[in-house]
Amino acid sequence: MSTTRSIIKVAQFGLGPIGKSAARLVAARDDLRLVGGIDINPSLTGKSLAEICGLQGDAGHVYRNFAQLADDVRPDVILHTAGSRAADSINQCRPMLEAGVAIVSSCEELLFPWHRAPEAAAEADGICQRTGGRILGTGVNPGFVLDLLPVCLTGVCREVTAIRGQRVVNASLRRQPLQKKIGSGMDPGDFRALWREGKAGHAGFQESLLLIAHAMGWDIAEVEENLEPVVAEQRIKTEHFDVLPGQTRGLHQIVQGRATTGQTIHLDLKMYLDAPDQHDFIQIEGDPSVSCRVENGVAGDIATVAALVNCIPRLLAARPGVRLMTDIPLSGVTKVPARKEIAKHPPHGFLNDVLPPIYD
Amino acid sequence: MSTTRSIIKVAQFGLGPIGKSAARLVAARDDLRLVGGIDINPSLTGKSLAEICGLQGDAGHVYRNFAQLADDVRPDVILHTAGSRAADSINQCRPMLEAGVAIVSSCEELLFPWHRAPEAAAEADGICQRTGGRILGTGVNPGFVLDLLPVCLTGVCREVTAIRGQRVVNASLRRQPLQKKIGSGMDPGDFRALWREGKAGHAGFQESLLLIAHAMGWDIAEVEENLEPVVAEQRIKTEHFDVLPGQTRGLHQIVQGRATTGQTIHLDLKMYLDAPDQHDFIQIEGDPSVSCRVENGVAGDIATVAALVNCIPRLLAARPGVRLMTDIPLSGVTKVPARKEIAKHPPHGFLNDVLPPIYD
Numbered sequence: 162m163s164t165t166r167s168i169i170k171v172a173q174f175g176l177g178p179i180g181k182s183a184a185r186l187v188a189a190r191d192d193l194r195l196v197g198g199i200d201i202n203p204s205l206t207g208k209s210l211a212e213i214c215g216l217q218g219d220a221g222h223v224y225r226n227f228a229q230l231a232d233d234v235r236p237d238v239i240l241h242t243a244g245s246r247a248a249d250s251i252n253q254c255r256p257m258l259e260a261g262v263a264i265v266s267s268c269e270e271l272l273f274p275w276h277r278a279p280e281a282a283a284e285a286d287g288i289c290q291r292t293g294g295r296i297l298g299t300g301v302n303p304g305f306v307l308d309l310l311p312v313c314l315t316g317v318c319r320e321v322t323a324i325r326g327q328r329v330v331n332a333s334l335r336r337q338p339l340q341k342k343i344g345s346g347m348d349p350g351d352f353r354a355l356w357r358e359g360k361a362g363h364a365g366f367q368e369s370l371l372l373i374a375h376a377m378g379w380d381i382a383e384v385e386e387n388l389e390p391v392v393a394e395q396r397i398k399t400e401h402f403d404v405l406p407g408q409t410r411g412l413h414q415i416v417q418g419r420a421t422t423g424q425t426i427h428l429d430l431k432m433y434l435d436a437p438d439q440h441d442f443i444q445i446e447g448d449p450s451v452s453c454r455v456e457n458g459v460a461g462d463i464a465t466v467a468a469l470v471n472c473i474p475r476l477l478a479a480r481p482g483v484r485l486m487t488d489i490p491l492s493g494v495t496k497v498p499a500r501k502e503i504a505k506h507p508p509h510g511f512l513n514d515v516l517p518p519i520y521d
Numbered sequence: 522m523s524t525t526r527s528i529i530k531v532a533q534f535g536l537g538p539i540g541k542s543a544a545r546l547v548a549a550r551d552d553l554r555l556v557g558g559i560d561i562n563p564s565l566t567g568k569s570l571a572e573i574c575g576l577q578g579d580a581g582h583v584y585r586n587f588a589q590l591a592d593d594v595r596p597d598v599i600l601h602t603a604g605s606r607a608a609d610s611i612n613q614c615r616p617m618l619e620a621g622v623a624i625v626s627s628c629e630e631l632l633f634p635w636h637r638a639p640e641a642a643a644e645a646d647g648i649c650q651r652t653g654g655r656i657l658g659t660g661v662n663p664g665f666v667l668d669l670l671p672v673c674l675t676g677v678c679r680e681v682t683a684i685r686g687q688r689v690v691n692a693s694l695r696r697q698p699l700q701k702k703i704g705s706g707m708d709p710g711d712f713r714a715l716w717r718e719g720k721a722g723h724a725g726f727q728e729s730l731l732l733i734a735h736a737m738g739w740d741i742a743e744v745e746e747n748l749e750p751v752v753a754e755q756r757i758k759t760e761h762f763d764v765l766p767g768q769t770r771g772l773h774q775i776v777q778g779r780a781t782t783g784q785t786i787h788l789d790l791k792m793y794l795d796a797p798d799q800h801d802f803i804q805i806e807g808d809p810s811v812s813c814r815v816e817n818g819v820a821g822d823i824a825t826v827a828a829l830v831n832c833i834p835r836l837l838a839a840r841p842g843v844r845l846m847t848d849i850p851l852s853g854v855t856k857v858p859a860r861k862e863i864a865k866h867p868p869h870g871f872l873n874d875v876l877p878p879i880y881d
Contacts, residue, residue: 186679192738301677305676305677309673309676309851310673312851312852313670313673313851315831316665316669316827316828316831316832316851317661317665317819317824317825317827317828317831318824318827318831319549319823319824319826319827319830319831375852375854376851376852376854377852377854378552378854448823448827449819449820449823449827452815452817453813453814453816454813454814454816455811455812456812456813456814457812459809460809463679463808463809464677464678464679464809465677466679467676467678467679467809468677470679471675471676471677472676479850485855486851487850487851487852487854487855488850488851488852488854488855490839490847490848490850491669491673491676491736491847491848491851492672492735492736492737492847494735494736494737494738494847495845495847495848
């Protein structure tokens, strides 16, 4: 990171595995400073955040709520990793927005809060316009692979008729909560029922589709979402689960929609234990068509934490409000370089002799 | 495109093949209106732009310069396709920036004008701050494949140590000026000499590297650029050139740099007649590493024109100034949706029975 930027003060809200990992990444970056934590668990209140996260040095304390933290330290940014529901997350974040703080959240539904919590989103946006606050939902999925990356690729198309995304994740090496949310070890019927109740499966999938549609200027009349359990044919043992034949080893989830103007979006996610051929694949049909494959896929939990933390300077570079991944800049480095920062470069072609020969 | 956005008035500056193609795309989009053209060729002055571009309907006239066009129509945006040099392009664009107009340019060096024309860029930025004008350089390469796409992919990495990009273009089916700039039919020594003079080869390559470095916050002390002619082993005939064995059939151009903090960027471009295996490949080394392959590569001239036109709403959504591709939003649709625009969606999982069976 450039040393010319000022240090951004960050507090961590939610001290589960992802939250602690995010706090460690904040502490490791020299453009950010970790100034404290917030968690509703009373047994953590008052403890050293550095100790809880296994960090050297001082990172402030854990507070019960934002008001108590804000009395001691004035954070510029809150990293929020404490829920999947847009309305609940906005509720938790309201005092921070009232204080004009910027919030980067892993809450899946906040990727496009206008879908499931339009009133809460409108209210939050109103607060931000008044206070200068900002709130953004992001991550790897939702937040990158099946929404931001496809939108990025359409940038070179004069027309787009269909957007398809496919992601295959081998869940065997992922954390316990992820193996649980994909139904590992459950009866397939029970898992399907749990998903219908909104209590299992991949969250924020409709939001990925609607973020794409929004960025493309497409009106989607109806979104279809479906999940089928992937069933084990033989026993699978992971660190966390022992799955017997006939039990669920993961999910195949699809979301699709058609614009009133005819364009279609189809997103396909397979996430199961021992899934072969991990990859991400994006196909833009249009003029020109563009297809792109990420070999092995974008890795899970490390990348999720990175996606959150990388958005901190990007969000601060955007206007106040309820922000979307498609309306913040790709980089937080948005200031034009000062004259002195420009390195002097040798003239065009000065090193013409150093390259190895070309074999075509 | 959504019909809720207001129509943006666009004039085309430069009526070569790319300019005319861009004008046609503007005319085809219902969020944009083509209001006139500018070209220094006096034989075009006063002619119907629609006639020159082969369009139906009215698209205004061709003017000799911006002042004359601005007397008749007040464009919101100028599409500028009239040069490769940053200093010259900024000179041409100064009157438009003084009028507070936004400019999207195909000028390769404008991708990062702080490299070769820092004084002119600073002056242009100053004008924009005063008038509300904006200027942006973009395209497919530079502008997307070897700069924006790699920066996008780093969004999920907690650390990046190296960025590599590779692009292979089969030039046989491309327009005559492109076949010419890659040296088709030239003596390899003459072509190499011409490139050293800055008169041939791929323009804006150092700018791609420096845009990446800027977005990553890396200080690059030195940039190395090299070109080797690719020599024909047998005769190659295209629509425009007849290349004999021993003559140049294209180029292999490399640009590389190392940050003062150790990270490296290496971009490799092969663009020659009958090149096999067209593709783009991006490799981010870091934690996690991410590699991505665009099969067949992002197609040339259609995509270039699309990249320019797609940036019009995106640039207008950004702050005034000399803008970079990494500091404008990915989509021009940045307003939060009005309540009535939100479609009502069925509950999670409502269409559980419509999907075909899953075969894993």
